[in-house]
Amino acid sequence: MNHRIIARLDIKGPNLVKGIHLEGLRVLGKPEKFARYYYEMGADELYFQDVVASLYNRNSLHDIISKTAKEIFIPLTVGGGLRTIDDIKMVLRAGADKVSLNTAAIKNPELVRDASHRFGSSTIVVAIEAIKQDDHTYLAYTDNGREYTGIEVVKWAKQVEELGAGEICLTSVDNEGTGIGYDYELIRMVATSVSIPVIAHGGAGSPKDIKRVISESKVDAVAVASILHYGLLSCLNDENFNTEEGNIEFLKNGNQFTKITPTTIDEIKNYLYDNKITCRYKK
Amino acid sequence: MINVAIIDYKMGNLFSVFHACENVGLNPKISSDPKILKESDAAILPGVGAFGEAMETLEKLDLIKPIKEYIDTGKSFMGICLGFQLLFSESEEFGLHKGLGIFEGMVKKFSITSINGGNVKIPQIGWNQIYNYGNSWELSPLVGIDEGEYMYFVHSYYVEPVDDKIKMTKTIYECFEYCSSINKGNVFATQFHPEKSAKEGLKIYKNWARQINNRG
Numbered sequence: 224m225n226h227r228i229i230a231r232l233d234i235k236g237p238n239l240v241k242g243i244h245l246e247g248l249r250v251l252g253k254p255e256k257f258a259r260y261y262y263e264m265g266a267d268e269l270y271f272q273d274v275v276a277s278l279y280n281r282n283s284l285h286d287i288i289s290k291t292a293k294e295i296f297i298p299l300t301v302g303g304g305l306r307t308i309d310d311i312k313m314v315l316r317a318g319a320d321k322v323s324l325n326t327a328a329i330k331n332p333e334l335v336r337d338a339s340h341r342f343g344s345s346t347i348v349v350a351i352e353a354i355k356q357d358d359h360t361y362l363a364y365t366d367n368g369r370e371y372t373g374i375e376v377v378k379w380a381k382q383v384e385e386l387g388a389g390e391i392c393l394t395s396v397d398n399e400g401t402g403i404g405y406d407y408e409l410i411r412m413v414a415t416s417v418s419i420p421v422i423a424h425g426g427a428g429s430p431k432d433i434k435r436v437i438s439e440s441k442v443d444a445v446a447v448a449s450i451l452h453y454g455l456l457s458c459l460n461d462e463n464f465n466t467e468e469g470n471i472e473f474l475k476n477g478n479q480f481t482k483i484t485p486t487t488i489d490e491i492k493n494y495l496y497d498n499k500i501t502c503r504y505k506k
Numbered sequence: 507m508i509n510v511a512i513i514d515y516k517m518g519n520l521f522s523v524f525h526a527c528e529n530v531g532l533n534p535k536i537s538s539d540p541k542i543l544k545e546s547d548a549a550i551l552p553g554v555g556a557f558g559e560a561m562e563t564l565e566k567l568d569l570i571k572p573i574k575e576y577i578d579t580g581k582s583f584m585g586i587c588l589g590f591q592l593l594f595s596e597s598e599e600f601g602l603h604k605g606l607g608i609f610e611g612m613v614k615k616f617s618i619t620s621i622n623g624g625n626v627k628i629p630q631i632g633w634n635q636i637y638n639y640g641n642s643w644e645l646s647p648l649v650g651i652d653e654g655e656y657m658y659f660v661h662s663y664y665v666e667p668v669d670d671k672i673k674m675t676k677t678i679y680e681c682f683e684y685c686s687s688i689n690k691g692n693v694f695a696t697q698f699h700p701e702k703s704a705k706e707g708l709k710i711y712k713n714w715a716r717q718i719n720n721r722g
Contacts, residue, residue: 224627224630224632224679224680225632225633225634225656226632227632227633262704265704267632267633292521292522292525293525293528293529294529296522296525296526296529296701296702296703296704296705296707296708297658297702297703297704298658298702315519315521316521317521318521318522318525319519320519320522320702342518342519343517343518343554343555343556344629345554345629345631345660346518346519346554389629389631390631418626418627418628419627420627420631420632443627443631443632444632502633503632503633503656505656
C-alpha cells in the first residue's frame, strides 16, 4: 500500500489559516494558491476544513472548492459545518470528492449511515478530534476541540466504521499545530482497531515524525498543514489578501515556530522513500 | 467541438469527470437522457458504489439498451471504476448480479484479509501503479504513459476479464495482482480514476480526446 501525504488547508472566510490545538487562528494567505502549489508539488490529496463552521452559509468555501476543483485533479475532501444530506450534496456538486463529518456525526450517527449509503462509503470521512484525559483515556470532542462529548475515541472509531464511514481522519488536538510530533499511542490504538484507512493529523514537526507515525502507528495516510504552509509564506504571499478575518500579526512579523521545520511534499516523500516507506514517489 | 455525454445514473460524483473533459477541450454534458447519449460523439460511464444498485438504476432510467447500442455504433466509450465493472457479465457483490455483458468476466471482491500480521484495508483507497499486461498501449489512451505510473484507486471489487487480449494494465494491491484497465476497439475502461490522478491522469483524457478525433 502506498501511504498518502495529504495537504490540509484550514480555511476561515477567504483565507488559509492555521492554529495551535485548533485555536488561535493565524492568517497565512489565499487557499487557492497554496492548493495549486501543493497539487503541482505532488500532494496525493487535498483536505479543506472550514474551521468556522457556523459561518459556513457565507458560501466562501463553496467558491474556493469550485475554483479549486476546476484546476486540480487529485481527490479533494471538504469538511466543516456539514449537517445534512443536502449540505453534503451541495459540497459534492461544488466539486469535492469526499466530505468529512465530525459534529454532525456525533450528534446524529445515523447521518453517517445515510450518507455512506447514499454517496458511497468512500465519499464519507469521519473526523475525530481526540483529547487526552487526566486518566490517560482519549475522548472525542467537536467544534475544533471545544465541545466535550464524553465519547471514548476507539469505541467511536469502531462505531463509525460499522456505520459505513470509508475513512477516519484522527486529530490529536493536544499536539495539533505544535510540531512536537504525533500522539503515536493514540493513533496506533485507533488505526489497529478498525479496518478502514486512518489519516493521522496533528503534530508533525519534521518528515521524521511522519515516518514514525506511519511505521509505528500503522496509519495509511497523514494530513499535514503547518509543516508545509510555513515554508511557503514568504514566496506565495506577494499580494494583498483579506485582513478582516483572523490575526495577521504573525504574517507581518514573519515568525517561525521553533518546533516546526518547514519542509515540502517532495522532501517528505523523498525521506519516506529512502526509509523504505511506500508512497507515490518517483525518484 | 466534441460532445461527450457523461452518463448520470445517480451513482457517485461526476463533476471531476466533467472538469477533466473540459480541461482537455472536450464539451461534456452530464445527463441521464438516452437521446443526449445517442447524439453525443463520445460517452463516459463513470460511477462509484454498488453494482446491483447501479444496474437497477440504469434499468429504471431505460439506459441499458441505449448504452449497448451506443457501444455497437463504434463511437468512443470510456468506463471508469464502477463504470468499468458494469461492462462485464456478472458481479458477486451482495449476491450475483448481471452486468451489461459487453465483455465476458466476473467482478469479485478482494479476498485478502491480512498480510504480514497487519490488516489489509478494503476498500483500497489511494495511489497505486499500473503495469503493462502484455498487450500494446499504442492504440489505447494509455499511449505515452510510463510503465509503473501511479493512478488513484478507490474500490473493494476487481474485474477478472475472460479475454486476455483486452487487458491493458495490471495493478498489485497487497501482493494481489489484478487487471486495472481494458481496451478493445472503441471501448476503454479503467478501475482507477484518471480524473483524480493528477497530470498523468489528464494525459489519458488528452489521448482519449485525440483518439475520438481520429476515429472521426
